[in-house]
Amino acid sequence: MILAELFSIILRLAELAFAAIVAGLNGDYLHAVHGVSAWHLGRFIYTEVVAGLAMxxxxxxxFPFSSSFIHWPADFIMSVCWFAAFGLLVDWLGQSCGDVFDWRGLDFYGTATCAQWKATVAFTFLSAICWLASAILGIYWVRRHTVTVADGPYHRRRWYRSRV
Known part of the structure; x- marks a missing residue:
């Protein structure tokens, strides 16, 4: 199963890179709007916390240990958190910069706020997909490596029966 371990390492590196990009872009915005109520910045603070936890x-x-595959429930929960952050950011962005995944006509020079927000939304979505793929890979690995009582030569001896 070296292929599954290699794919897991690639997914973890992508998760780390995407979370760092989202944390950087979102942190830049949080730094720029200092003095605003935390209530109005809730979705950005949530996204920053999810990105930090994901990193x-x-x-x-x-690290490529077989125990890294048993964390698939946490991978799934992180995927749900990223999808929630994606939804919150898409809802905030609305139609102010055009459609969310419409990249035509963006200006990457100067302030480029629309480009920055669209990149944040895109990397949030990519991170959610990577965490979901890690969860699916973990489920696959655990199901392939779990021995059930009916499948294996292991029979449970009842506690009240002796070996004699």
Whole structure:
């Protein structure tokens, strides 16, 4: 199963890179709007927390051990958190910069706020997909490597029966 371990490492590196990009772009916005109520910045603070947690978990689980596959429930939960952040950012962006995935006519020079927000939304979505793929890979690996009582030569001896 070296292929699954290699794919897992690639996914973890992508998760780490995407979370770092989202944290950087979102952190730049949070830094620029200092003095605004935290209530109005809730969706950005949530996205920053999810990105920080994703970076931490991706670094911890980057090491290629077989135990990294059993974390698939946490991978799924992180995927749900990223999809929630994606929805919050899309809702905030609205139609102010055009359609969310319409990249035509963007100006990447000067302030480029629309380009920055569209990049943040895009990398949030990509991170959610990578975490979901890690969860699916973990489920696949665990199901392939779990021995059930009916499949294996292992029979459970009842506690009240002796070997004699």
């Amino acid at each position: 931490l978990l991706a670094i911890i689980w980057l």
